[in-house]
Amino acid sequence: MSRPLLTLPAPAKLNLMLHILGRRPDGYHELQTIFQFLDYGDELSFALREDGEVRLQTEIEGVPHDSNLIVKAARALKEQSGCEQGVDIWLKKVLPMGGGIGGGSSDAATTLLGLNHLWQLGWDEDRLAALGLKLGADVPVFVRGHAAFAEGVGEILTPVTPEEPWYVVLVPQVSVSTAEIFSDPLLTRDTPPIKVRPVPKGNSRNDCLPVVARRYPDVRNALNLLGKFAEAKLTGTGSCVFGAFPNKAEADKVSALLTETLTGFVAKGSNISMLHRKLQTLL
Ligand SMILES: C[C@@](CO)(OP(=O)(O)O)[C@H](O)COP(=O)(O)OP(=O)(O)OC[C@H]1O[C@@H](n2ccc(N)nc2=O)[C@H](O)[C@@H]1O
Ligand SMILES: Nc1ncnc2c1ncn2[C@@H]1O[C@H](COP(=O)(O)OP(=O)(O)O)[C@@H](O)[C@H]1O
Known part of the structure; x- marks a missing residue:
């Protein structure tokens, strides 16, 4: 019998503006930026595994399995939540990599929200966004899912509603x-x-x-x-x-x-x- 699949999108983002205010002691730059999503992106499918393993079943050229942000996100959530279940994940990669449209970060956020649902963890958005931030500065806005004015390194988010052209x-x-x-x-x-x-x-x-x-x-x-x-x-x-x-x-x-x-x-x-x-x- 085949296992039920949960299939979810991982949209791209645009930075409608981006100002660099200064450099922090840790070398990271303080930004002000506006994020908006596109109705265009990757697609991830999830199916439970009983053996507790996390496996991405789709290879992306140039990104080793264990370095993929999807795998990192799933393992971090499993570890932090103490969940004993595992997951198989399939990825339909549409978004260009290294293009500034946030594909890796969005895949990570979709993994966090998808597994929170599949593993029935009941984590709230604040907790998921905090975990996401450890994976990348752009992950929290994808976790929250609302266009935002972002400050800090992108983690201090205020919802905004720009035009949707x-x-x-x-x-x-x-x-x-x-x-x-x-x-x-x-x-x-x-x-x-x-x-x-x-x-x-x-x-x-x-x-x-x-x-x-x-x-x-x-x-x-x-x-x-x-x-x-x-x-x-x-x-x-x-x-x-x-x-x-x-x-x-x-x-x-x-x-x-x-x-x-x-x-x-x-x-x-x-x-x-x-x-x-x-x-x-x-x-
Ligand atoms: C600037 C943005 C705007 O969306 O660019 P894109 O990646 O989307 O193009 C992001 O916040 C990018 O965040 P993130 O994706 O986490 O950056 P990474 O690739 O991890 O950063 C690589 C390196 O860039 C520098 N870096 C990155 C972000 C930042 N606010 N200040 C920095 O100085 C750091 O040296 C860091 O080690
Ligand atoms: N699931 C993933 N999708 C895309 N890139 C990933 C993924 N996991 C890890 N990466 C790595 O993250 C880098 C940045 O990818 P991406 O988020 O698509 O670009 P950007 O941050 O410029 O929008 C890639 O070059 C790749 O090495």
Whole structure:
């Protein structure tokens, strides 16, 4: 008899703006950023194992089994909760890696929420977000599932409700190292904090953009091409760039033109992540 499967999405995120305020004594940078989700992402399926093992049944090229954030998230939750059950996990990988759209972090968050459900742990969101933060700065926002203004290294979250346009996302075929960008001497790291709430319109800059565009000609090219049709922005430390459009038809039209030479996709922005919308239907 086959085991019941729980299948859940792991959406991408965009950083609608990103300011770097300074560097902390531990070397990490203090940020102010706005996260919004895309209705586009990976898909994870979970089935219980009785032997207590955690096994990711899908290999991702270049990411060893035990380093995969899915496995790390599942093992951390199992250890911290004392749960004796195990799990088999399958991954449908759609999101480009190292693109600044948060695929690894989102996979980790979907694993935490999926296993909390499957293993019937009853952990609340605060506890899951705290565990998620140990796996990566972007994990908590995916655990909470609401678009947010983020501070600290991304863990202090205030829900926000920006417009939900359609986006064209271009995916330059380069992987940008976050560590490399944050250690560049030319990086702007002294942007004054925004103190007014809600964040005033017009704060859409990403402080990483000049450094990334200088180092990566493919990113520069994508910004220039998309910039002919919309304000072209960088998400996180890249490599993905995005532009907003009022409706799907316009986004599709621009995407069709640009994806003749570049890789990209069209997706709707969403302030409630599709993971949380799906979880609601299970309750
Ligand atoms: C800046 C963001 C915005 O979303 O970029 P993307 O990864 O999405 O592109 C994230 O917060 C990235 O967070 P996270 O994904 O945890 O960063 P990691 O890859 O672990 O960071 C790699 C390295 O970058 C530096 N780093 C990272 C985040 C930060 N706030 N300050 C830093 O100085 C540190 O040296 C760290 O060791
Ligand atoms: N499940 C996973 N999906 C994607 N990347 C993962 C995963 N687990 C570990 N990683 C590692 O995390 C790195 C960053 O991945 P990802 O989150 O997709 O990019 P970004 O943080 O730029 O959005 C990858 O290059 C990969 O080495």
